[in-house]
Amino acid sequence: MNKLNIAVIPGDGTGPEVTAEAVKVMQAAAAKHNIEIKTTEFDLGGQRYLRTGETLSDETLTELKGYDSILLGAIGRPDIAPGILEKGVLLKARFGLDQYINLRPVKLYPGVESPIKGKGPDEIDYVVVRENTGGVYTGTGGNTLTGTANEVAVQSNVYSRFQVERCLRFAFEYARKNGKKSRGKGEHNTLALVGKTNVLTYVYGLWDRAFNEIGEAEYPDVKREYYHVDAACIYMVQCPEIFDVVVTGNMFGDIITDLGAATQGGLGIAAGGNINPEGVSMFEPIGGTAPAFTGLGQINPLAAICSGAMMLETLGESSAGEDIENAVKWATAEKFESMAAGKMGCSTSEAGDMIAEKITSG
Amino acid sequence: MNKLNIAVIPGDGTGPEVTAEAVKVMQAAAAKHNIEIKTTEFDLGGQRYLRTGETLSDETLTELKGYDSILLGAIGRPDIAPGILEKGVLLKARFGLDQYINLRPVKLYPGVESPIKGKGPDEIDYVVVRENTGGVYTGTGGNTLTGTANEVAVQSNVYSRFQVERCLRFAFEYARKNGKKSRGKGEHNTLALVGKTNVLTYVYGLWDRAFNEIGEAEYPDVKREYYHVDAACIYMVQCPEIFDVVVTGNMFGDIITDLGAATQGGLGIAAGGNINPEGVSMFEPIGGTAPAFTGLGQINPLAAICSGAMMLETLGESSAGEDIENAVKWATAEKFESMAAGKMGCSTSEAGDMIAEKITSG
Ligand SMILES: CC(C)[C@H](C(=O)O)[C@@H](O)C(=O)O
Ligand SMILES: CC(C)[C@H](C(=O)O)[C@@H](O)C(=O)O
Helix, strand or coil: CEEEEEEEEEECCCHHHHHHHHHHHHHHHHHHCCEEEEEEECCCCHHHHHHHCCCCCHHHHHHHCCCCEEEEEECCCCCCCCCHHHHHHHHHHHHHCCCCEEEEEEECCCCCCCCECCCCCCCCEEEEEEECCCEHHHCCEEEECCCCCCCEEEEEEEEEHHHHHHHHHHHHHHHHHHCCCCCCCCCCEEEEEEECCCCCHHHHHHHHHHHHHHHHHHCCCEEEEEEEHHHHHHHHHHCHHHCCEEEECHHHHHHHHHHHHHHCCCHHHCEEEEECCCCCEEEEECCCCCHHHCCCCCCCCHHHHHHHHHHHHHCCCHHHHHHHHHHHHHHHHHCCCCCCCCCCCCCHHHHHHHHHHHHHHC | CEEEEEEEEEECCCHHHHHHHHHHHHHHHHHHCCEEEEEEECCCCHHHHHHHCCCCCHHHHHHHCCCCEEEEEECCCCCCCCCHHHHHHHHHHHHHCCCCEEEEEEECCCCCCCCECCCCCCCCEEEEEEECCCEHHHCCEEEECCCCCCCEEEEEEEEEHHHHHHHHHHHHHHHHHHCCCCCCCCCCEEEEEEECCCCCHHHHHHHHHHHHHHHHHHCCCEEEEEEEHHHHHHHHHHCHHHCCEEEECHHHHHHHHHHHHHHCCCHHHCEEEEECCCCCEEEEECCCCCHHHCCCCCCCCHHHHHHHHHHHHHCCCHHHHHHHHHHHHHHHHHCCCCCCCCCCCCCHHHHHHHHHHHHHHC
16 A cells, blocks of 8 residues: 655635545545545645744745645735745745746646637647746845835846756656657647747747757657747637647746636636655645635635646556546536536535545446 | 828838838828828848848937837848847837837727637727836846856846836826726726736836835826736636736736737737837837748738827827728728638738728728
8 A cells, every 4th residue: 555645735715625625536536546645734824924924934844845745725815915925835835845847737628618719628738847946936136225216126037057957858758758649649749948039038048048959869759849928828829739748937837827727717627736856746726715715615626636636646646646637527527517616516525525426436 | 281201110021011001001091181191111120131230220220210100010030040130120129219118909809700708899908008128128137157057047127116107107197098987988997017026026016016106196096906917817818808908017018918919819900009108109010020921912911000000199190090990990890801811801902902992982
């Protein structure tokens, strides 16, 4: 029996509601595949901050390193100034655990309606590899003459070749193993770099050179493409079928994955993994805390459930992960009325129950 | 008779084809409204660069300052390294002429099909005010140890309170005059700031403070909203009707206006103005050079034609501008089969003729 020690950070807003369902479903898959999952909850986020003034301490970060993986609900409160919890908890975990990859499938599940005309599960099916610990997210910069008419603010996008290379290698490996050709869906495995080489010449110049050098020398079997970020946003709407695996820097990745989530039917179903391939990873629904739905039992837990599937796959438990994936596909195709909170046709916990039972009985 | 002296930069690719139609249509409107338009062509862009090694020289920039306005087709060639023409011509003009506003209506014309389900001209009808001479577009930064394993690239987003303020004031004024309430479409004129205050705390911290201070003190009649850029991209797809006037920094503006163009039926119909409210402005279709369609007479000239309308409006010739707008609406509703190049149901010059005749006869 394989034993997994999972840290759960339910967090704020609807975070606790969705992580509860994700854990329920993961336990159902674990039982079936002879895995023992032990979960430990960590009280982090806005409530804790308001109570104690603490965000994510160095001690807790060290503790988290002792787990096999982390499941995160959502962090944030409308009554706390922007940046405090994001930098203090979410980004501190991503950076502190060196989770340098943010893996975000953009995938239209069967039965889910995309807001884009004429695009179905065959067309909306790609993966974004977002660099996750560099760029403007480093917090490099500052303000001078703050609050005066002469104030100047500087926010720097900083990338080292080391950071760019490790992200690109992960993306090339991912494309080689999971690209469209490998999945029998196309003639090539393709990796597309999304950047802005015509304006961000320093940073995306570096990305572009590394992309072509590494690709040519080490991954000649993976087809390379390049799109400016502005054009990529157009194509994600007009012709999402051109994408296979996409790699990009942190800020552009943030933007295009949210756009991708919109095209796949919304945040209710968009999962993401903050991955340290050599360390402890953290999986999270990419939606936020949804204050308007907190406590109502109406939030869609599928994104959190799919994050659980990604976690199991990343931990090497592919069959358990696939079981969850398949049960979700069954539920979206046959059981859910809509992906929107309050319109699913079932409650948050009924959704979790339904998927857990499908796994158990399937 | 009002006389206008217009510089025309046809540029590369399909640029000359679309500017020719824009000039044709502007002349038709001018004739009707007792305006005399004199155009002077400037040979700038990729062909000139390949021939002479020159981009936009300081002398030409000074010359351009003598015109009432500039019409630009498109600049760029696939066989010239990224950045050279963009920085050497387009950005040099924007910066050199201090065109600190990029005004981009996101507007679904009647008869044009949006790729977004269930959204028509009532829902897709807003304007993005993009700051146009700051941020990462300043080119601040560089590379060190270039080409080595230890290379580091830095690209800085730099904004001064001065830059932020003048852009915000333009946006507030624009919202006050042209917002939904002023157009009889809503209860408020609304200005939404799009930023990323939770991560780009220095730069969007400055924007956010200035936004609220100026708004509260000087524009209490304009409703203020704020969206993170990632969320804004979701809403532009899910619920574009929430937007009225949007203001944002240069890089985010680049991204969201291309996304906006996709939702309004593509680049064929998306116009933009690089505006210096106290100086010489430059109007351009926001699409590129479309190498695949160059010389075929199949490219859609509507974006260039609408840019001409924006120019006339900005120069105070509102009736002439409106005539063009109305003729374009008539053409999209009744004449065009599609907005896509090669699928319009007419050629580039037939499109221009049709709209010019409608203006003359209308
Ligand atoms: C909450 C915020 C800091 C975060 C980000 O920008 O990375 C979020 O938008 C995301 O994409 O996970
Ligand atoms: C060509 C490029 C430099 C330009 C920009 O990034 O501003 C273009 O994308 C635009 O939006 O006008």
